[in-house]
Amino acid sequence: MARRRGWRRRRNRRLAVVGVALLAAVVVAFWSRIWPFVLAAVGLVGVGALVWWGWRTHRELRRKDAIFRAEQRVLENNRTLDQVDKLSGEDFEKMVAELFRRGGCTKVMRVGGRGDRGVDVTGVLPDGRSMVVQCKRFAPRRPVRSEDMQRMLGSRTDFGADVAIFVTNTRFTDDAERYAKDNEIIAIGRNLFATWLKGATVESLIQTGGGGQGGRRHLKAWQQTYGKPGRTRRKKPAS
Template sequence: MARGSKVRKRKRVTAAVCVAGVAVVWFAAEHPGWALGITCLLGVLLAGGLVLRQRMIRAERQRFLAANVELEKVDRMSGPEFEHLVAERMIADGFRQVRQRGGAGDRGVDITALAPGHGRYAIQCKRYGKPVGARDVRDFLGALANTFAGHTGVLVTSAGLTKQARLEALGAREPLILVERDRLADWLLGTVSLLPARSAGMLTEEEAT
């Protein structure tokens, strides 16, 4: 009985859509000027709505970043919350196609992103209370050499790195970009960038040593 009711409902909806479509076609044929005007108006309203939505999203992102630039707040975050903060900062920094991958099955990378004109990036986030060790760095380099070959590697941590971990990171065939605690706050504030296009404030391997 319930199945028959659903079938009848779908038929009524289909019939209503067909009638509406016929009415629109008839109106456009009989009143082309009005139809064009209404179409243009709807297009303007749609475009305006999309622009407004994008502005609201950007404003919300800026509020979120401004509320979480203090390292004391970062220290109270969970791992996923820290990954979300890093992803939001990357979007604000100009990265595109920013995707959070953290969790089971992330294959050693928490975030992937595209830097227009500069290729793909793979980011590992470590919200640690102690220095990141050499094993973590080696695991990340392994992911970059295999699953994420061709990506620029970025290691972002709320702590620092051990001496051996830093040597591993900077001595690799493709050295990692390191964002350690002493530069994390500056990056979250937007005063430095990961993107080469803003080289005056770019985080480099040398600055991280």
Template sequence: MTRRRPVRRRSRRPGRRQQQRDVQLLAFAVVTAAGIGLVVMVVNWLLAHWWVLVVVLVLAGLAGAGWLYSRRQSARWEAVRAQGLRYGLPQLDALHHTRFEDAIRDLMQRDGCRDARRVGGRGDLGADVKATDPYGRRWVIQCKHRRNGAQGSPVGTPDLQVLNGTARQVHGADVAVIVTNGRVTGPAVTFAKQQRLHVVDRQTLAVWASGSRPLWELLRAVPPPRRPTSLS
């Protein structure tokens, strides 16, 4: 009988995936070693040239101080601008209705309502500007801009009915106001008095926008302050 020759087993070569992993590990090790070496070199250089680090820290401190000073100056100039804010009726008449709402918001901020913001737009439910005065009272303002000023269509009772239906119930207003650069009908004024709404017509708006008195000093029967302040 003839003997069978022993079968030689072929050695398995590493697959492509294993080779790729080995290459990636090698590359990672090289990059890590290079990074550590670079960090060590930088640290040693800084230790030998410590004065460079001191200069960098001083410059960074000066830059930070300059940035803070610039911010404070900007805030001061903004406060001065707000305190001196004035509008004439011709300016207000020429505004787009959204810019008119912005102007009313700015006037409320001038009067000390730091959180005054414009909220007018679709689905505003009768509120164009909201603000909290220094006495803690919540103001909800509806703006009615008339491009033709006193010659435009007057604000009527239906406009006030919308404000009356949402200002307190929906927006939680203490003071509900409608502001217009136009006219207001007699029945609308009567309805406002009955429902404890406040009307800022063209004449009142002219005094408020061109002067320096806050709006609550120009309106009658404004609710008492919610909290005592340094102004009271």
């Protein structure tokens, strides 16, 4: 019994070796016929992938170039605060994005729109800090209140940004200015925005920071034109 079992094992091994050899011979013979087609298929897949990647890259570059040119047109065509006051909210965001880009900021993107989580522009400041920006284009008589900027804190956390910046074409109420200072929000108001249009650097605006209100002279001039922040002028009764 033992001899018979040993003979069967040796026979099975020989059969296994023969089977493997036959299988290898079949694969080699088969491969010699189909390998040109396999290589051709692999080459076509590679060329297709390269074409697809080039198309995607070209489309993305064109999209970014279109955004850049649109923002640049808005900036070039609106060099005064009176012109800025007439912009749509979207065009105001484009202008702010282009101003940051011209100021040396990188990775600047306008993300405003539905579901923007309170952020209109993102990017990286010249000193390397990441930023989130909220833009508000109001009528000049309408000041920014503290409730207008309360979402900035959550937005800064959501985006993991180092700096939160609030940009507007109008002024901030006293409460809004205090809120900005207490929560380390850089607020760029009407007067600072005017200097930005005239060529002030991003660094100087951030250093001026605070509520972004400008000096007392600016505040007085604004109040003479629009009334005190947060209040509306009462018309005198007709005599």
